Structures are given as C-alpha cells and as structure tokens.
C-alpha cells in the first residue's frame with residue numbers, strides 16, 4: 200500500500216470505528232467520579248465535565264480493519280492494547296492493561312483534552328487529522344499535533360500542583376491557530 204492509499208484507507212475506516220466504539224462503550228460508561236471532577240475542576244468547563252463519560256476495559260482492542268495489515272504482512276499503525284486510555288468522542292475508556300506510571304487523574308486529564316478536541320472537530324474531522332498526521336510522520340504518534348497538544352497540557356497539569364489553568368480555553372485557542380493540514384506535495388517539498 201503506498202502512502203496515499205494507506206491514508207485514504209485509514210481515513211475511511213477510523214471515523215466509523217470510533218463512532219461504533221463510542222456507542223458500544225457508552226452503554227457501560229458512567230459520569231466522572233466526584234474525586235476526578237474535583238481534580239479537574241477549573242481546567243475544564245463544568246458542562247464538559249458533566250458531559251464526559253468514563254468506562255473501563257481489561258484491554259483496549261485493536262480495530263477489526265487491522266486484519267488488512269496483518270494479511271498484507273505489514274505492521275499495524277498503532278497498538279492500542281498497550282495503551283492506558285483512549286477516547287471515543289465523549290466516552291473515555293481506561294484500560295487495566297495499560298501502564299502509564301502517570302500521576303493520579305493525569306491519564307483522565309489527557310483523555311479529556313481529546314474529548315474537547317472531538318467536541319470541536321467532530322469525530323470524522325478528528326479521525327482525518329489524526330490518521331493523516333500519523334501516516335505522514337511515519338507512525339510516530341507522539342508527533343501528531345492532536346497528541347502533542349494533549350501531552351503538553353498533561354505535562355502542565357502535572358506541574359500545576361492543583362492550581363488550575365483554563366485548559367479548555369487553551370485547546371480551543373490552539374485548534375483555531377492550527378493551520379489546515381498542508382497538501383502532501385507541500386510536505387514532500389520541505390522534507
């Protein structure tokens with residue numbers, strides 16, 4: 200699969216997978232626990248904390264469409280089974296299998312950043328930006344702008360020592376400031 204075909208395949212499949220996972224895990228998810236709400240108050244708007252749902256799983260499953268990569272003898276783009284958490288729209292899913300070593304509430308904070316990104320962009324646009332950047336950056340997921348924003352704000356959260364900063368305002372500001380994903384030709388000419 201050449202890069203262009205790969206990006207198109209991922210864009211076509213990622214959004215529907217996220218929507219399907221969101222609906223599936225919504226049934227068994229709950230509102231944020233009071234202790235989590237208290238820890239995240241001031242970083243996120245009250246309505247955002249109200250809207251968030253959280254659930255748990257023994258392990259985050261990889262998407263069914265990964266079978267295409269396996270059949271072709273290619274590496275899968277991202278192995279979700281080792282992740283500590285993932286967000287599908289407004290549903291955060293925490294894994295018993297993932298080891299984060301992060302401070303309490305830090306993983307949920309990171310996932311809340313994605314929840315706000317989903318809210319602003321919608322599931323399909325989030326998926327498009329995520330997988331396009333992932334493929335262009337040779338599957339180094341730490342370089343995906345939606346992830347660098349989440350890790351950067353998570354780091355600030357850990358250093359904020361319980362003194363909130365308006366993370367949600369910052370996410371909106373940064374997404375506004377993010378230029379549209381450049382055309383592939385532009386990328387190739389500068390790399």
Ligand SMILES: [Zn+2]
Pocket residue numbers: 309313346349
């Ligand atoms: Zn993330």
